[in-house]
Amino acid sequence: MRPNSAASGHHWDGSPRTPHIRRPLQVAATSPSRLLRTGHCSRCRMCGNRIDLYQRTDQRPIALHPTELPVAHIPAPCRWHLSCGIAHPHSDGSAWCRIPHAVLCPHRTAPAQLSSHIEELRRQLAVRSRRLVDTGAFTPPPPPVSTCERSTEKGNPALPVVQLLLGRYLADRPLEEIRCVAQTRKRRRCSQRLLTSRTAAGRWRLLPASPQRGQLALPGMLMAVYDLSRLPYPEQLRWRTQRCPVHATAPGAADLALAGWQVFDPLRHAEHIHTRLPHAAASCQREA
Template identity: 70%
Template sequence: MHPNTVSTGCHWDGSPRTTRPRRPLRVTAASPSRLLRAGQSGRCRRCGNRIDFYQRADQRPIALHPAELATTHVPDSCRWHLSCGVAIPHGDGSAWCRIPHAVLCPDRTPTAQTGPHIEAVRRQLAVRTRRLIDAGAFTPAPPTACEPPADSDRPARSVVQLLLGRYLADAPLADIRCVAQTRHRHRCPQPVLAPNTPQGMWTLLPASPQRGQLALPAGIMAVYNLSRLPYAEQMRWRTQRCPVHAATPGAADLALAGWQVFDPLLHTEHIHTRLPHTTPRHHGKA
């Protein structure tokens, strides 16, 4: 007798063993977004519930509730559907639709009449939030005070001029991080502001609106200007990639790029009228 059973191609009941081959995650070349599906899920910072991130047609991210809801229970203004991985703000004619998480978040005050079915989902998410807090799996973020940054020479969110437009970053200039996936399937830790690459320059430019935005009184603001750099370098910044991953088009993204189209009316608190006097970390003179 053998001490161990000889491995065969069948289970103990005689049914065949089926082994599915492991396939690496890849992004199709025709996809409008290079973001992997694994990088689109997250947790709401205010309630701890799961959310799915998608890009809109204007490349701005939006957080959607992960489950579909019946279209008859969702107001027209809250209906979204997905087309080729892009979130579109209206129904697609089907009986189901997606809904923004902001409408369901129990930590937010609803701004419109939603109906009993939406309120029932909100209560379910509120109960789940309480369970996460009681289990120690989630700690609500403390309310942030609207105070100016302590270091006025280092804006909390930098305004960058590139590709004939102005964009607001989600972090200081030196902290803008590459969004690409490494070989170990982690997010790249390298910054976009890399040494040995063409550098931009902090300059004072008129706070003039872009096309489609309302005009403001005359004024100036500090902008990190990249408009004189080659087109490929400006695209590297726009796609938020380090030089290594910018040269690797096959690498997918594990996070959305943190750019927002700068609007002087909506982003007034990020307008600085003085140039930064500090030099970005690990970089030469801009």
């Protein structure tokens, strides 16, 4: 007998084949958040428990507990709700709300005057975190190091301050390690870096540590800032949205991660203020 290698619509036992149709995900152009649902889920670096990441109204990320909780058991300052993918710091009038993970994280100090329901949730997360450690599924982070030790091999700050679009932002990693947040055709996060040899680079400069709108002023000092303000507007927008040159011109591509920028505050981020230029930039200026 010759095996029949021709493709058919049935299995060997006669059952019909049901082909798996891949359903593409699309983001509406008018959506305030371009982050896909798969990019929201993550795990806390401190305790290993699951968290959901969302953007706030001020475009800063916030980690929320993945489960909705009854409003009656949550204090008013801890209530959050979601609308169009954006987290808002109050309840929406329903009987349920979300709560920041920082309130429940067992690795953090418990806030004062917690309800019995929240304290029980903290104990449950502490037990779950201990189980993850015992089974080897989670490794606690090492103790924090000083700002002087957190520097790259090139002498650049580990968390640089970048000036673009008439504002200053604090990055969440060195400049050479900032990745594109867009989704590729293979449904994976793009591996391209923002700073490459084919793209226009900024310049390290010593600029006054002047506050932005709504921030308190500091005594006059100069700080090292990676200045991108001289680049064209589309290039600055590419850095702000954290996209590589290919995905910067692809508005239909969604994001698989939140952009790692924080609005720089001289008081809150005082440990990241450097009064000297990085070694690589300083040596280049001396040679010039």
